[in-house]
Amino acid sequence: MHEISLVQAMLQQLSDLAVQNQATKIIKITMEIGQMSGVVVDSFRFGFEVLSGNDDLVRGAELVIITPPVTYRCTQCSHSEITAAKPDCCPQCQEVFLIPEGGDDLILQQVEME
Amino acid sequence: MCDSCGCHVPTEHDHNHHSHSSPKTVDVHTSLLAANDALAKLNREHFEAMGAVAINLISSPGSGKTTLLEHTIEKLGGDIKIGVIEGDIETERDADRIRAKGVPVIQLTTGGACHLDAAMTHKGVHLLEKQPGGDKIDLLFIENVGNLVCPATFDLGEHKRVVLVSVPEGPDKPAKYPKAFTSSDIFLITKTDLLPYFDFPVPECKAEALHLNPQLIVMDFSSTTGVGFEVWLQYLRDLVKEVKRK
Numbered sequence: 001m002h003e004i005s006l007v008q009a010m011l012q013q014l015s016d017l018a019v020q021n022q023a024t025k026i027i028k029i030t031m032e033i034g035q036m037s038g039v040v041v042d043s044f045r046f047g048f049e050v051l052s053g054n055d056d057l058v059r060g061a062e063l064v065i066i067t068p069p070v071t072y073r074c075t076q077c078s079h080s081e082i083t084a085a086k087p088d089c090c091p092q093c094q095e096v097f098l099i100p101e102g103g104d105d106l107i108l109q110q111v112e113m114e
Numbered sequence: 115m116c117d118s119c120g121c122h123v124p125t126e127h128d129h130n131h132h133s134h135s136s137p138k139t140v141d142v143h144t145s146l147l148a149a150n151d152a153l154a155k156l157n158r159e160h161f162e163a164m165g166a167v168a169i170n171l172i173s174s175p176g177s178g179k180t181t182l183l184e185h186t187i188e189k190l191g192g193d194i195k196i197g198v199i200e201g202d203i204e205t206e207r208d209a210d211r212i213r214a215k216g217v218p219v220i221q222l223t224t225g226g227a228c229h230l231d232a233a234m235t236h237k238g239v240h241l242l243e244k245q246p247g248g249d250k251i252d253l254l255f256i257e258n259v260g261n262l263v264c265p266a267t268f269d270l271g272e273h274k275r276v277v278l279v280s281v282p283e284g285p286d287k288p289a290k291y292p293k294a295f296t297s298s299d300i301f302l303i304t305k306t307d308l309l310p311y312f313d314f315p316v317p318e319c320k321a322e323a324l325h326l327n328p329q330l331i332v333m334d335f336s337s338t339t340g341v342g343f344e345v346w347l348q349y350l351r352d353l354v355k356e357v358k359r360k
Contacts, residue, residue, distance in 0.1 A: 002229050002264035009146045017140060027137055031146075038267045038293035075328050097328040100296065106146040106267075114137030 003039055006106060007047035011055060013108055018057055023113035026061045030110040033065050035084075036103035041065055070103030150268055153232035157271025160239065161254060166197070167357040168254040170272035172294055174287075175260030177280040178304040178337060180208045183255055185337040187215040189347050190253075194354050197251035199238040201230040201259045208257065218248035229264040230256065232271055252354050266293040274353065280305040281312050285319035288326055296327045300349070303334035306342060 014026055033039050045063065052058040072081045076095035081087055089096045145151065161168045171179045180200075187196050198219040200208040209221035220242045222234050230238075235256060242248040256272060258265040277298040279287045282305060288295045295301060301323050303316060320332045331349070335342030 002267055005227070005229075005231070006146050006267075009149060012149070013142070013144060013146070017142065021138065021140060023136075023138070036293065036296060038263065096325055099328060104293075104296075108142045108144050108146060110139060110141050112137060112139045 001043060001047075003043040004047045004051070006039060007044060007051050010048075010108060011051060011058060014058055014111060017111055018113060021113060024057070026058045026111060026113050028062045028064065028110075028112035029058075029108070030064045030066065032105055032107040032109050033067055034103040034105040035067055035070055036100055037106050038104075039106060041067070066109070068103070068105075071101040072098040073101055074098055147267070147269070150232045153236060154269035154271040157232055157236055157239065158273070160236075161271060161273070162357075164243075164249070164251060164254075165358070166251045166254045167274070167353055168256060168270075168272045170256045170258060170265075170270050170275045171278065172258045172262065172265045172275065172298065173260065173278035173280075174262045174283060177260070177278040177283065179257050179260070179278060180211055182278065182302070182304065182337050183212060183257065184215055185340075185343065186255075186347070186350065187212070187217055189343070190350060191215065191217060194351070195247070195250055195252045197242055197245075197248055197254045199235065199242060199254070199256045201234070201238075201257055203227070203259060218242055218245040218251070220245065220248075224259060228259055228261050229268055230258050230270055231268045235270040252358070253350060262287065262291040262294050266291075266297050273357075274299045276300045276302060278302045278304050279319070281308045281314045284312075285314050285316075285322070288319065288323040292326050295323050295330065298327070299329075299331065301330045301332045302346065303332070305336060305338075306334050307336035307339045 033041055033044065048063050052061065069082050069084050072083065072087060074090035074093060074095050075097040077090060077093040079090055079092040081091060090098060173179055183198060196217045198212045198217060200219060200221045201224060202208055203224055203226060206221045209219045212219040220238050222238045256270055275298040277294045303319060316334055323330055323332060333345050335346060337343060
């Protein structure tokens with residue numbers, strides 16, 4: 001349940017952003033959570049609901065989570081396949097060793113506040 | 115944060131601000147791990163200034179991380195100065211086992227947290243440096259909290275990440291817990307002396323791990339019987355030599 005630690009890191013960033021922008025209320029938060037990030041989106045949402053309930057700045061804010069597709073590069077023919085689920089093998093040459101590129105990001109993309 | 119060494123805690127904020135009238139939308143594009151990663155970078159620089167190479171050990175509880183360290187210290191302790199940071203939710207037990215081997219060790223108890231992070235490691239390394247011999251370390255092991263999920267997300271500032279799976283756990287761990295394997299440099303299959311009693315096809319397990327991460331270095335051995343252990347010891351000797359040369 002390291003998602004709680006990550007939600008705490010997000011709330012800290014939101015608090016800093018609010019001070020910098022002289023905002024008192026966060027309305028909408030857009031997070032990018034990669035498929036390979038090791039974060040369970042439901043757990044992250046649960047952590048957000050629990051922790052934001054005790055936080056005047058963030059309580060009631062909308063949390064939008066974006067999960068971008070991952071690029072898999074073939075170790076044999078260097079073909080790049082952009083896909084939501086990991087392919088069993090390279091669609092070009094059937095090689096099974098594919099290296100994922102990206103997809104492990106946890107990015108606070110955008111914040112709407114007032 | 116750090117009053118023991120005077121090293122500065124980095125300010126990681128690199129926000130692009132768009133000013134609008136209220137309410138306003140701010141594009142941030144900052145990783146949630148930015149604060150952890152900045153501190154991890156600082157840790158790595160600190161380890162390098164000490165002349166130490168740092169290894170983060172990740173596995174489920176009971177895979178043999180502490181036993182691996184006990185036997186590694188026995189075999190290499192005469193030639194290489196080893197230090198250990200132990201991470202556990204509770205108790206000093208692992209540190210007691212390492213201390214009995216005569217090397218500097220510090221126990222971090224997370225009090226419930228399921229992983230170590232860069233800040234805890236930072237604290238740990240400063241405490242370790244105050245131990246006798248703790249300021250002269252060639253090889254620093256950081257034994258993470260036993261958990262194959264959460265520790266994989268947090269960079270501690272290590273140079274190499276090692277993931278362990280023991281034979282009784284079964285060969286499906288790479289497929290079930292991919293992040294630990296995609297983020298690691300070395301994969302150790304431990305307790306191979308138990309292979310006659312378990313259905314653990316070593317080649318299939320290795321292939322699954324390599325399927326996830328073709329760059330993984332894979333070794334299989336038994337720390338207690340010593341079969342296959344020399345490959346691991348030689349890897350560590352070469353790693354320390356490589357760092358010393360730099």
